[in-house]
Structure formats: C-alpha cells, structure tokens
Amino acid sequence: MANPVNSPTALVTGASRGIGRATAELLLREGFDVHATYANREDSAAELSSYAKGLGRKLTLHRYAAESRDSQDRLLEELSGIKLRAVVHNAGCFLPVHQRVSIPFVSE
DSSP, rough: OOGGGGEEEEEEEEEESSSHHEEEEEEEEOEEEEEEEEEHHHHHHHHHHHHHHHHTTTTEEEEEETTTTTHHHHHHHHHOOOOOSSOOOOOOOOOOOOOOOOOOOOOO
C-alpha cells in the first residue's frame, strides 16, 4: 500500500452502486483515497466503507443529491482544500450548464 500522505485522491459521485461503486472500488485497489457520494443508500455506502477499510484505504462518504444546489454547495465546502487527482461524475441527474463549479486539480 502507498504511503497515505502521498496517496492520490479521487472524487466519485454515485458511488453506492453500479458503475460508480465499481469505479470507487477500483480506485481504492489502485491506491487512491476516495471521496464517495451517495444519495439515499446508506447501507450500500457503509458496505463500500467496509471494503475500503479491508484494503487499508481512506474513504470519506458524502451524502449528496446532485440536483440540489444546497447539496452541491455543501459538497464543494466539504471538499474545499482537497487536491483531487481524479473526478468521476457518475451521479444520475442533469445539471444545468450555468451551474459551474471550480475544483482544484493537481497535475503530474
């Protein structure tokens, strides 16, 4: 396992099931720390948390409704100052183009 201080960090929305879940699990196995969002499936999110613990990886869960401006703002506040290496936006909803956000990325 990589040194947690040097581990890259990813955000995966819609990570409680399906493709989002598989993506989060893959990133965890590949040595990423993951910030994962879920809308309603607390049980599935808890299972993902247990999976991460079993790998010795850091997983941070965020309850997030992609269609809610308040939820978007809260997620951005929770992620403030975190340098993300990857973002996988998998949450199933439509976001209007005028709702732009700025998330800092790190480059190689």
